Amino acid sequence: MGTTRLETVPEPKYWHLKTVLSDALDSEFAVGEILPNERELAARFGVARATLRQALEQLELEGRLQRRRGVGTTVAPPRVGVGVGPEGGPYVWPGAPGDAWHTEDHEETVPPAPVARLLDTGGDAVHALRRSRTTSGQPVATEVLYIPAHVVCPPPAEQDGHSATGAARARAVLRELHRMPLAGQDRTVELGSARAEDARRLDRLPGAPVLVVTTRYLIDSGTSAVAVSTFRADTCRLSFSDSDAAPLLAG
Amino acid sequence: MGTTRLETVPEPKYWHLKTVLSDALDSEFAVGEILPNERELAARFGVARATLRQALEQLELEGRLQRRRGVGTTVAPPRVGVGVGPEGGPYVWPGAPGDAWHTEDHEETVPPAPVARLLDTGGDAVHALRRSRTTSGQPVATEVLYIPAHVVCPPPAEQDGHSATGAARARAVLRELHRMPLAGQDRTVELGSARAEDARRLDRLPGAPVLVVTTRYLIDSGTSAVAVSTFRADTCRLSFSDSDAAPLLAG
DNA sequence: AAGTGGTCTAGACCACACG
């Protein structure tokens, strides 16, 4: 009869272990402190190392721990709030004054299929600007901003007779973009796993969990640009602040 | 045994396996189709089952697969876009007309510490409204909306001499809330893992990855309510649509 | 060189869904 069979359902070991460790982190460890290594922790709790690791993985996913190969497992600081732009406020172009992103490079490529669909370019090449974002010296996000060549045309001229650096070309493209009136934007957020290159830029291993923010920038005639931003899910809390009030950043 | 490394980079087996499976899903499988079971797949690729499972976990995290105990592994449909931003206007109270949430229950509890901090209630009890959200019959999110008792006071009267149901009490609280002018709101999004109760409501196992949206509703005198919404990360793409243009929902 | 976390194996048993 009883639909509540709490006694008869054994809780997985790794799940119980996770709560025990979580409580221990709250009460017995300080931020940055190094935990005992995995082999010792497993022995101390009387489980196999793989089981212990399952618990650690969960805690790392929740931003409680940070593990680094060759170094050890440390207690992570609270997640940092990262502003992702005004939700209801005025729209701003990427690279506008006050933008938290750092423009790094530029190339012309054919965008991945989902982006091409949003931009409504067939198989045409687009400008791809690589940008990055750091907080307190730590990399928190990397971004590729796709702009169709027919939106920013003609492409910016070369400088001084020899080609400008990637970052310079990227800034030139942004300047062209800023000349257009921005009519609106929308965003989506979803969970992803870091591809090899993004992982390297974020100082994580491939497959690390990331929050993928896709921003579409609209002008009157349609979509003028799409940004795909990849945030470290373990260290970031994305903040969408509508109001003038203090944002919801505190831990 | 030829243990000499091939000329390839030391790419982990599960990572390579994931890309192979991902390509196969694109080209050889239809949505909803059942994959061979894990033991057979592992044998087919010549790896241990644990290694195969590591690849499947990644694909499930990315929303490509859906695994159900006792049933099997199926090809997941594309993620559904779930509107999170203001759709009818700049700011709207929860439970306003057009709200996609279904109000289910009400209780009075002491909120968890992070919520209490946002609401700036000490150890006081608050209204806690449980709400849920479904798409095409599938549960996609569950939410608890916390409202301090001093914001909505006096508590709504009992009906007919015997106490109203939880859902009825919850709706009464919302009606009181709607009488106040909403001055603003902000939101954060972060990765979490489903606690036991949320997991049950979302038809997932405990620890499943979820996107946690924390919304703060502001009135002139401060924070009037905080909603903690838990979305299935495997099946949802959160959509923040600012403009009147068609939202960014398509796959 | 030593110590850490990351990957991988080849088993075993368990909880659950379904016929």
Place this chain on the structure above:
DNA sequence: GTGTGGTCTAGACCACTTA
């Protein structure tokens, strides 16, 4: 009952960091 995915074990070796 049969078959599925979920948990767990006790090892082994690899890649990386640090000293």
